Amino acid sequence: MPEPVTRSAPGKLLVVGEYAVLEPGRPAIVVAVDRYVTVTASAAVEGHGDAEVVVDSDLLDHEVAFRRDRGRLRPLDPADAGHPRGALAHLVSAVEVVDRLRTEQGLPLMPLRLTVRSGLHQRGVKTGLGSSGAVTVAAVEAVTDHYGMRLPREDRFRIALLAGVRIDAGPSGADLAASTWHGWIAYRAPDRDALRRGLRHRGVAKTLAAPWPDLSVRPLPPPGGLHLQVGWSGSPASTSALVADLTASDWWRGPARAGFVRDSERCVTAAVTALEQADPDGLLDAVRTARRLLARMDADVSLGLFTERLTRLCDAAESCGGAAKPSGAGGGDCGIALLPADRPPSALRARWAGDGITPLELGVTDPPSHSPRGRPR
Incomplete structure (x- = not known):
């Protein structure tokens, strides 16, 4: 059984370029800040019956258990049914994208527990530091490393962005770039609608391998003075x-x-x-x-x-x-x-x-x- 893996991802702040960065290929500057979301991936799902995936998060009021059903995670408890929202939706999407990638590669799916702790809230309220992006990046890294999938940083970013566009193709992904690369970043977004179509028609592996022509992530020096x-x-x-x-x-x-x-x-x-x-x-x-x-x-x-x-x-x-x-x-x-x-x-x-x-x-x-x-x- 794979060992538990804990990974953290920082929050972000947009410095310049908001809203224009929604256009593919248009630039923004984003910076990663030292508050983090931490995700631990393990195989410990005991105590939840037929659960295959369990999420325990301080952003939720109780643990949520899921079964896998034709590429989707379905809550075991009818009270948890309906479309997941907020951080839970991003966690679910991240697991579903990694699951689909493993299935396409002929790799087995295994029991999974995600334990999530967030430092991106102030008195329990989000502050705009990109908690959805940070939880997605941390979850992708924790799950793929837990499974032994040694992925390049850019592939982990791409998986996180694919997980995001399944929920909403509007956001640029600048928060994901900051959470992945850290420091000061110049970012240009790919066409997220094209990514969503790629997922639908070609799957995860082929979409990951295809060119993303407008995407650019470039580290910048911090401001002197x-x-x-x-x-x-x-x-x-x-x-x-x-x-x-x-x-x-x-x-x-x-x-x-x-x-x-x-x-x-x-x-x-x-x-x-x-x-x-x-x-x-x-x-x-x-x-x-x-x-x-x-x-x-x-x-x-x-x-x-x-x-x-x-x-x-x-x-x-x-x-x-x-x-x-x-x-x-x-x-x-x-x-x-x-x-x-x-x-x-x-x-x-x-x-x-x-x-x-x-x-x-x-x-x-x-x-x-x-x-x-x-x-x-």
Whole structure:
């Protein structure tokens, strides 16, 4: 019987490029932060009758037991029937994709217990650090390593993204890239609708092996002369709901979308250049530009990206000599600020606390020093 395997994946913050990165091949910068989801994969499913897969998570109020049925996981308890939601849906999809890959390769399926612990929530509420992405990446790595499948890093990322698109093809996968590669990342997304079609018609193995032409993941150096500060607005936001509202709008189907995407790509390109050339002022300018682009889109579409607290978060950072913006979908969750190294963060954190914003003690994860199993592209 395979030994238990524990793997962790970090959360993420979007620095620049939100929403435009939904377009295949359009860039964003994402950073992995040192809060983690940890998943342990083992074969211990005793005590659950005919269960073949058991999920025990601090994101759920009870263990959920499943049987395998024609490539899907079906809950044993009728009370758990219905479409799984949140973290459970992503865990289920990750296991189903790995199961299908093993079946296509003629490998056996084995009993599986997943034990999940999350550090990406604040007082039990999600903070916008990419918990769905982190739990998917950690689960894929734990399950494949538990089974002895020594996969390259890029294949593990691809499996995680395939697991995600089975649930929702809208999100870009930037969170998965950060959770997989760590550190500062320049990311361009593949066509997720094409991946979903590939899964349906060709299966997992052939979709993994096929070209993903728009995908790009490139490590970036951390910003010199600046430090990253993160504030939590105190209210969660649904990325999927905001993305769905945007893509259903007339604005998204009209000419304004093309202008936004073009301007966003210029902004991200400027930010990448600033990071690579250790130009802190250039990066601050890019973050301010990204804030203006999001604010303009928000005004046009009325998505509610800039809540009152997120606006105060950004204004406070500007008054302290930095630059700030919402991170990710907006509408709540977190905002990020970059401050010059000679500006103590205590003043900004005090301003935030006075405005009802919770400063988060976060650092950026170091990228792995070497990777015998993978290679970024």
